[in-house]
Amino acid sequence: MTRHMMCATPTAFPATKLMFTRILTSAVFAGAAAGLISALLLLVFVQPVLLHAELYETQELVHFGAEAVSAHPDIGGFDLQRDGQSILFQALIFVGYALVMIAFMSLAEMQGHVITARTGVIWGVAGFVAFHLAPGFSLAPEVPGAAHIDVGERQVWWWATAVAAGLALWLIAFGRSWVMWGAAIALLLAPHLIGAPQAESFAGPVPPELGALYAARALGVGLAGWALLGCFAGFFWHREGANPA
Amino acid sequence: MTTKTFETVQTGTGILPVVFAIILGLGIVAITGHVQASTLHDAAHDVRHANGFPCH
Numbered sequence: 596m597t598r599h600m601m602c603a604t605p606t607a608f609p610a611t612k613l614m615f616t617r618i619l620t621s622a623v624f625a626g627a628a629a630g631l632i633s634a635l636l637l638l639v640f641v642q643p644v645l646l647h648a649e650l651y652e653t654q655e656l657v658h659f660g661a662e663a664v665s666a667h668p669d670i671g672g673f674d675l676q677r678d679g680q681s682i683l684f685q686a687l688i689f690v691g692y693a694l695v696m697i698a699f700m701s702l703a704e705m706q707g708h709v710i711t712a713r714t715g716v717i718w719g720v721a722g723f724v725a726f727h728l729a730p731g732f733s734l735a736p737e738v739p740g741a742a743h744i745d746v747g748e749r750q751v752w753w754w755a756t757a758v759a760a761g762l763a764l765w766l767i768a769f770g771r772s773w774v775m776w777g778a779a780i781a782l783l784l785a786p787h788l789i790g791a792p793q794a795e796s797f798a799g800p801v802p803p804e805l806g807a808l809y810a811a812r813a814l815g816v817g818l819a820g821w822a823l824l825g826c827f828a829g830f831f832w833h834r835e836g837a838n839p840a
Numbered sequence: 841m842t843t844k845t846f847e848t849v850q851t852g853t854g855i856l857p858v859v860f861a862i863i864l865g866l867g868i869v870a871i872t873g874h875v876q877a878s879t880l881h882d883a884a885h886d887v888r889h890a891n892g893f894p895c896h
Binding site: 611612614615618619622634637641642645677678680681684685687688690691692693694695696697698699701702705727730731734735736737738739743746749750753754809813814816817 | 854856857858859860861862864865866867868869872873874876883884886887889890891892893894895896
């Protein structure tokens with residue numbers, strides 16, 4: 596018995612380390628690449644709408660004031676510090692998401708499923724549904740200045756919904772009975788039937804046109820970023836497996 | 841006793857790195873996207889809104 600343990604210990608821990616190195620390396624490359632592209636898409640399509648909304652939040656512009664307001668104000672250009680921080684944080688968030696997604700990819704691979712750049716796109720879309728679309732279905736991406744209640748309550752609901760949706764998608768993809776698929780449907784519906792914490796009254800100063808455009812753009816860029824993240828994650832995971840360090 | 845240790849090591853080979861990666865990943869998302877410390881909040885403000893995190 597003692598001999599078994601002595602044999603197992605040196606082989607097991609390098610395997611564990613190798614596995615973690617493979618997950619970490621794939622996640623850093625995939626997350627940074629998808630995060631940077633996603634950040635550029637955000638700066639082109641989402642940030643101008645946010646900056647426009649901030650003019651109403653700070654009351655530089657007033658909706659339904661005495662005079663009609665131009666829908667095309669000067670919102671400024673690229674801000675090195677502010678937009679630089681956005682690029683950095685978007686890449687960080689995507690590295691975090693990539694770690695989670697690739698960890699689950701490795702679990703699926705252990706069960707015999709093939710992970711490549713092509714199948715990775717489906718993983719990416721599933722990640723988007725779990726972390727962006729499902730929470731956003733009841734807590735829509737909102738412009739600054741929108742009415743809201745305690746951020747802590749909404750964060751708890753956000754996390755619960757994302758975890759429930761992620762688990763549901765795993766059950767839909769890999770479940771083998773109607774019990775599992777039924778549980779998945781319940782997990783997808785429950786957070787929205789229970790309801791997200793919502794404001795008692797509306798007080799947002801931003802025109803609804805901007806709020807709607809912001810939510811649409813945020814979700815659209817989110818889908819693009821996640822699809823790329825899944826594709827890159829599948830690619831790097833597959834490549835790191837073919838050429839272990 | 842010794843056999844139990846052997847089995848634990850063998851089982852842990854596949855799962856431990858997966859669990860650790862998930863915790864690390866969710867930790868990064870929580871710190872960058874959800875922690876309300878003002879410096880972090882201000883720096884990550886725009887992407888928090890864009891990624892649909894509750895921000896204010």
